[in-house]
Amino acid sequence: MEKKTYYITTPIYYPSNKLHIGNAYTTVAADAMARFKRLTGYDVMFLTGTDEHGQKIERIAKEKGTTPKAYVDEIVAGIKDLWKLLNISYDRFIRTTDDYHERAVQEIFKKLYEKGDIYKGHYEGWYCTPCESFFTETQLVDGKCPDCGRPVELTKEEAYFFRMSKYQDRLLKHIEEHPDFIQPESRKNEMINNFLKPGLEDLCVSRTSFKWGIPVTFDENHVIYVWVDALSNYITALGYGSDDDTLYRKYWPADVHLVGKDIIRFHTIIWPIMLMALDLPLPKQVFGHGWLLVDGGKMSKSKGNVVDPVVLADHFGVDAIRYYLLREIPFGSDGLYNNEMFIKRINSDLANDLGNLVSRTLTMIEKYFGGVITEGRFEGEFDESLRKLAVETHSKVESLVDRLRISDAMDEIWKLISRANKYIDETMPWVLAKDEAQRDRLAGVLYNLTEAIRIVSILISSFMPDTSRKINEQFNFDADILTWDSIKEFGKTKTGVKVQRGELLFPRIDVEKKLAE
Numbered sequence: 425m426e427k428k429t430y431y432i433t434t435p436i437y438y439p440s441n442k443l444h445i446g447n448a449y450t451t452v453a454a455d456a457m458a459r460f461k462r463l464t465g466y467d468v469m470f471l472t473g474t475d476e477h478g479q480k481i482e483r484i485a486k487e488k489g490t491t492p493k494a495y496v497d498e499i500v501a502g503i504k505d506l507w508k509l510l511n512i513s514y515d516r517f518i519r520t521t522d523d524y525h526e527r528a529v530q531e532i533f534k535k536l537y538e539k540g541d542i543y544k545g546h547y548e549g550w551y552c553t554p555c556e557s558f559f560t561e562t563q564l565v566d567g568k569c570p571d572c573g574r575p576v577e578l579t580k581e582e583a584y585f586f587r588m589s590k591y592q593d594r595l596l597k598h599i600e601e602h603p604d605f606i607q608p609e610s611r612k613n614e615m616i617n618n619f620l621k622p623g624l625e626d627l628c629v630s631r632t633s634f635k636w637g638i639p640v641t642f643d644e645n646h647v648i649y650v651w652v653d654a655l656s657n658y659i660t661a662l663g664y665g666s667d668d669d670t671l672y673r674k675y676w677p678a679d680v681h682l683v684g685k686d687i688i689r690f691h692t693i694i695w696p697i698m699l700m701a702l703d704l705p706l707p708k709q710v711f712g713h714g715w716l717l718v719d720g721g722k723m724s725k726s727k728g729n730v731v732d733p734v735v736l737a738d739h740f741g742v743d744a745i746r747y748y749l750l751r752e753i754p755f756g757s758d759g760l761y762n763n764e765m766f767i768k769r770i771n772s773d774l775a776n777d778l779g780n781l782v783s784r785t786l787t788m789i790e791k792y793f794g795g796v797i798t799e800g801r802f803e804g805e806f807d808e809s810l811r812k813l814a815v816e817t818h819s820k821v822e823s824l825v826d827r828l829r830i831s832d833a834m835d836e837i838w839k840l841i842s843r844a845n846k847y848i849d850e851t852m853p854w855v856l857a858k859d860e861a862q863r864d865r866l867a868g869v870l871y872n873l874t875e876a877i878r879i880v881s882i883l884i885s886s887f888m889p890d891t892s893r894k895i896n897e898q899f900n901f902d903a904d905i906l907t908w909d910s911i912k913e914f915g916k917t918k919t920g921v922k923v924q925r926g927e928l929l930f931p932r933i934d935v936e937k938k939l940a941e
């Protein structure tokens with residue numbers, strides 16, 4: 425039987441500067457989803473990439489005395505290194521300067537023009553270069569950019585416009601008929617009440633004041649302005665508009681576009697209207713996650729208050745970062761980043777809960793059974809309660825992850841970890857070890873703990889792949905007992921296998937000392 429497909433995307437990031445931990449959040453979350461879907465039997469397409477055109481990049485490159493392409497090439501190489509470091513398992517990486525993308529975008533623009541959905545007019549507005557956004561007079565705050573507070577320039581130029589208003593009612597109907605299209609729910613209401621109901625203005629889709637963009641084929645003075653170029657990536661990456669659209673036919677429509685709440689409007693209004701105008705199916709879902717905040721504000725490249733993921737990885741390890749990001753931004757809301765909270769999380773959840781469970785169990789298997797997983801007696805309510813939770817957790821986790829509630833899914837996994845730690849206190853293996861008559865009971869306790877750890881390792885493998893791999897290596901778990909099917913049964917671990925205690929998964933960090941560094 426053919427596998428069901430699952431297509432997930434991240435935004436394509438601006439390579440105006442190095443990426444920060446906020447951009448890493450979206451990508452890590454998408455990676456966790458992609459890995460989880462692969463684990464549970466889907467044929468996954470996971471797309472990420474970079475959004476390389478625009479006036480801002482043109483200006484920065486000029487200031488640095490280089491060309492825009494040379495400038496972005498260097499930043500993009502750094503972005504790819506970052507994704508490698510963070511274990512991001514993307515299937516495709518699109519750059520909007522890729523030639524197949526440029527050609528397809530030109531085709532899309534021409535199609536919309538020929539259909540009458542794009543027309544020529546004049547644009548006048550206040551433009552903020554760092555944010556690459558136009559604002560109306562009333563949107564300005566004290567005459568400055570409402571997003572970053574910097575000065576704006578009054579700009580007037582000939583431009584092409586996209587007739588958004590024509591599709592407004594159809595989009596509203598689509599949103600109402602497809603309750604999952606915009607998630608979480610709060611973002612949907614915001615889109616309907618703040619944008620769709622008051623009525624859509626036509627959108628400026630070309631510029632003449634800069635050159636670093638995809639030229640309009642039938643009017644070479646114009647370059648295609650940011651959103652038509654950028655949003656199209658989700659279909660051009662699959663070969664839409666090229667000679668080979670096999671991937672497009674296989675994976676489109678996307679299952680989910682994962683984006684930050686800052687750009688949900690573009691993805692739930694402009695993008696679906698573009699697709700409607702092109703007679704293409706709409707994505708099944710656009711999910712707008714919350715922001716990672718630092719000291720009460722949003723971290724952003726233009727504000728300069730960013731946390732560098734490479735520095736964090738160096739100090740704390742990749743899986744600690746992945747864990748923190750996935751756990752700390754609860755479903756639908758913002759999360760806070762600060763070093764102290766991060767270190768406390770590592771110490772409590774990773775070093776104490778998970779790390780100790782693994783190292784205590786391994787130590788006891790080595791001490792009492794020469795490192796061999798041994799068959800033993802299963803008995804009593806503690807065993808039953810551990811077994812029950814271990815086999816029930818996967819379905820809770822799957823149903824939460826399916827709704828992108830990754831942080832809640834992590835909570836469920838950590839309940840199992842806590843349950844297993846409590847089981848050690850309840851069964852007191854060190855007491856059993858003193859009584860030769862209890863030897864098979866002691867073996868049973870350690871076997872049950874090993875089973876719980878095997879199940880935890882499968883459950884965390886999408887979120888913390890390296891940690892899961894280290895656990896599997898130390899316990900010598902075979903691949904056939906690490907599948908999604910094998911998670912549903914308690915008792916799969918083979919006896920007679922030798923474990924090998926390795927390095928601690930997460931050494932405790934001295935908060936005071938680390939913060940002083």
Ligand code: ME8
Nearest residue numbers: 435436437438446447450475654655684715716723
């Ligand atoms: O907007 N917390 O690119 P961009 C959480 N090129 N996520 C954050 C964040 C924060 N503090 N800051 C950024 C663009 N992000 C366009 C997108 S898509 C067709 C074009 C994440 O480099 C979040 O996903 O500014 C946000 O939507 C994205 O980075 C913006 O990245």
